[in-house]
Amino acid sequence: MSWLQALFSNDIAIDLGTATTLIHIKGRGIVSCEPSVVAVQIDGRGERRVLAVGKDAKEMIGRTPMGIEAVRPMRGGTIADFEITVEMLRYFIQRAHSSRPLVRPRVIICVPCGITDVEKRAVRESAEATGAREVYLIEEPMAAAIGARLPITEAAGNMIVDIGGGTTEIAVISLAGIVHSQSLKVGGDRMDEAIIEHLRRKYQLQIGERTAEAIKLRIGNAWPQSVTQSMEVKGRGMTAAVPSTVTVNSDEIREALSDPLTEIVRAVRQALERTSPELSADIVDKGVVLAGGGALLTGIDHLLRDQTNLPVLIAEDPVGAVVIGAGMALDDPYLLRHVATK
Ligand SMILES: Nc1ncnc2c1ncn2[C@@H]1O[C@H](COP(=O)(O)OP(=O)(O)OP(=O)(O)O)[C@@H](O)[C@H]1O
Ligand SMILES: [Mg+2]
Numbered sequence: 548m549s550w551l552q553a554l555f556s557n558d559i560a561i562d563l564g565t566a567t568t569l570i571h572i573k574g575r576g577i578v579s580c581e582p583s584v585v586a587v588q589i590d591g592r593g594e595r596r597v598l599a600v601g602k603d604a605k606e607m608i609g610r611t612p613m614g615i616e617a618v619r620p621m622r623g624g625t626i627a628d629f630e631i632t633v634e635m636l637r638y639f640i641q642r643a644h645s646s647r648p649l650v651r652p653r654v655i656i657c658v659p660c661g662i663t664d665v666e667k668r669a670v671r672e673s674a675e676a677t678g679a680r681e682v683y684l685i686e687e688p689m690a691a692a693i694g695a696r697l698p699i700t701e702a703a704g705n706m707i708v709d710i711g712g713g714t715t716e717i718a719v720i721s722l723a724g725i726v727h728s729q730s731l732k733v734g735g736d737r738m739d740e741a742i743i744e745h746l747r748r749k750y751q752l753q754i755g756e757r758t759a760e761a762i763k764l765r766i767g768n769a770w771p772q773s774v775t776q777s778m779e780v781k782g783r784g785m786t787a788a789v790p791s792t793v794t795v796n797s798d799e800i801r802e803a804l805s806d807p808l809t810e811i812v813r814a815v816r817q818a819l820e821r822t823s824p825e826l827s828a829d830i831v832d833k834g835v836v837l838a839g840g841g842a843l844l845t846g847i848d849h850l851l852r853d854q855t856n857l858p859v860l861i862a863e864d865p866v867g868a869v870v871i872g873a874g875m876a877l878d879d880p881y882l883l884r885h886v887a888t889k
Contacts, residue, residue, distance in 0.1 A: 557652035557680070559643060560874035562690070563636065563670070565621040565659075566712025566735060566840060568601075569870040570643050573878060577867055578643055583712075584608065585631050585638075586617045595631075600638045609755040622713060622736070626666050633673040640677040651680035655877040655887060657690045657869050660716055660730050683887040685873050687711075688718035688728060691838040693882065694872025695862035699723055700882075704826030705833065708815055708851075709869070710841025712736050715811050717818045719826055723885040727821055731814045735841050737807040738763055745803035746782065750793045754782035763844070766797040769808050770846030770853070801846075808847070812854045819855065834858030838868040 558573035563583070570579040581601030588596045598615065599607065607617040620631035640654075654674045658667060667684055674682045688707050689699070697705040700723045709716045712735045718728040739759040746752045746759075754762075758780065766776045777796040784791040815835065819827060835857050837848060842865035852859045862868045876882045 557650055558874065558877050559640070559652045559654045559679075560657075560870050560877055561636070561639070561654065561674075562657045562687075562870035562873065563621065563632070564657075564711055564869070565619070565714070567866065568635065568639055569867060570639055571867075571870045571874040572643060573874060577870060579639055580866070581639070583621050583635065584617055584619050585635050586611070586615060587631065588615050590614075597631075597634050597638070600635055605757070608757055626662065626670075629666070629669060633669065633676075636670070636673050637677050640674065640679075644677075651678055653681045653683070653877060654679040655683040655685055655873045655883075657687045657873050658684050659714060660686050660688065660718075660725075660728055681889070683877065683883065683889055685876055685887045686725065686728075687869055688716045689720065689725060689886050690869045690872035690876065691716075691862070692718070692720050692836070692872065693875050693886070694864075694868035694870070695836045695838055697836060700885075703833070704822065704829035706818070706822075706830045706835045708811075708835055708837050708839075708842075710734055710811065710837065710839040710844075710847070712840065715814065715839075715841065717814055719818065719822050719830070721826060721829075723882070726823075726826060727818060729814055729818050731810060733807050733810045733814075734839070735760070735763070738767065738804050738841075738844070741803050741807055742767075742800060745799065746780065746793070746795070747785065749799070750795075751785040752780070752782040752791060752793055753785055754780060758782065762795065762800060763804075766795070766800055767804060768797055768801050768845040769804065770849035771801070772797065772845065804844075808850060811841075812851060815851060815855060819857075831857060834860050836860050836862055838862040838865045840866050 560571040562569040568583045582605040584604040586599040586604040586607045620628040671682045691709045692707040705720045715731045719726045742759040848859045
């Protein structure tokens with residue numbers, strides 16, 4: 548039966564993230580994982596036309612000529628540019644359709660905890676506009692917890708910390724409900740900004756956000772490693788305003804990241820303080836599970852373990868956890884009824 552089911556299956560899960568948008572189709576897995584970036588051309592009348600979406604658009608950040616703009620419509624954990632978000636959603640859904648047409652799919656979309664009802668309705672409508680038969684919304688940390696295979700329906704506390712691009716969402720979940728949640732406007736973007744600031748201050752070198760992210764991915768870390776790594780960075784000198792190169796090492800990058808990391812640690816500790824003693828006891832046993840791209844920062848689990856005295860685990864696929872969890876929720880009538888809204 549399974550191939551037959553897969554053949555006719557029309558279920559799509561979408562993680563509309565501030566940094567990355569992922570699409571999961573039942574029976575096919577994750578079919579798309581692309582930056583949430585849209586390049587638009589602005590004509591003389593101020594009208595915007597979409598030129599590129601995803602990877603191609605991200606390449607253009609910081610490199611666009613007059614009249615073209617690379618937009619991150621979901622910046623900061625909320626929908627900053629609604630129209631473009633809808634365009635982006637439509638593009639990704641249509642592309643998933645075109646690789647194999649889907650007949651009136653059921654769609655589940657993960658949304659940040661804090662978005663308004665107006666935004667929710669608009670996200671829903673945009674999915675409906677692409678031909679969805681039924682649209683469900685699920686909150687990101689809930690989807691992340693399901694995707695990380697936490698036993699969320701049990702009467703026991705589970706803590707998930709999802710460190711994304713724009714926000715870090717911390718949630719304690721028990722009996723398929725969010726008992727406590729907190730959203731912090733600190734994530735990978737703030738880390739990139741901290742690196743930009745460090746290079747400006749220490750070397751008088753200006754770099755763009757893509758270069759800052761590349762430094763973070765290559766030598767960024769939250770806990771001292773046995774070998775200090777270094778890397779050459781090209782940018783624009785601030786005094787002479789000409790291209791120049793400096794060498795940075797992993798120790799100074801860790802130092803540069805200490806502000807955003809301290810804020811994340813503080814929020815996790817605060818969430819633990821606000822959790823009832825029973826649930827806290829569960830978390831002491833089971834630990835904290837990290838998800839989101841930020842969970843991949845070298846040593847972040849070590850830092851949190853050190854600062855909370857709790858076991859800290861990284862989800863198996865931290866970036867995919869949210870969309871995988873949403874797909875699992877769509878596939879399970881009990882979960883769908885309890886964790887999603889129609
Ligand atoms: N190996 C890595 N080390 C450090 N940071 C990483 C790594 N891989 C990805 N990231 C960062 O993770 C962030 C993106 O994470 P993710 O895709 O979970 O965000 P998102 O879900 O789009 O954002 P949000 O949940 O805030 O809406 C980016 O800032 C990216 O630079
Ligand atoms: Mg996310």
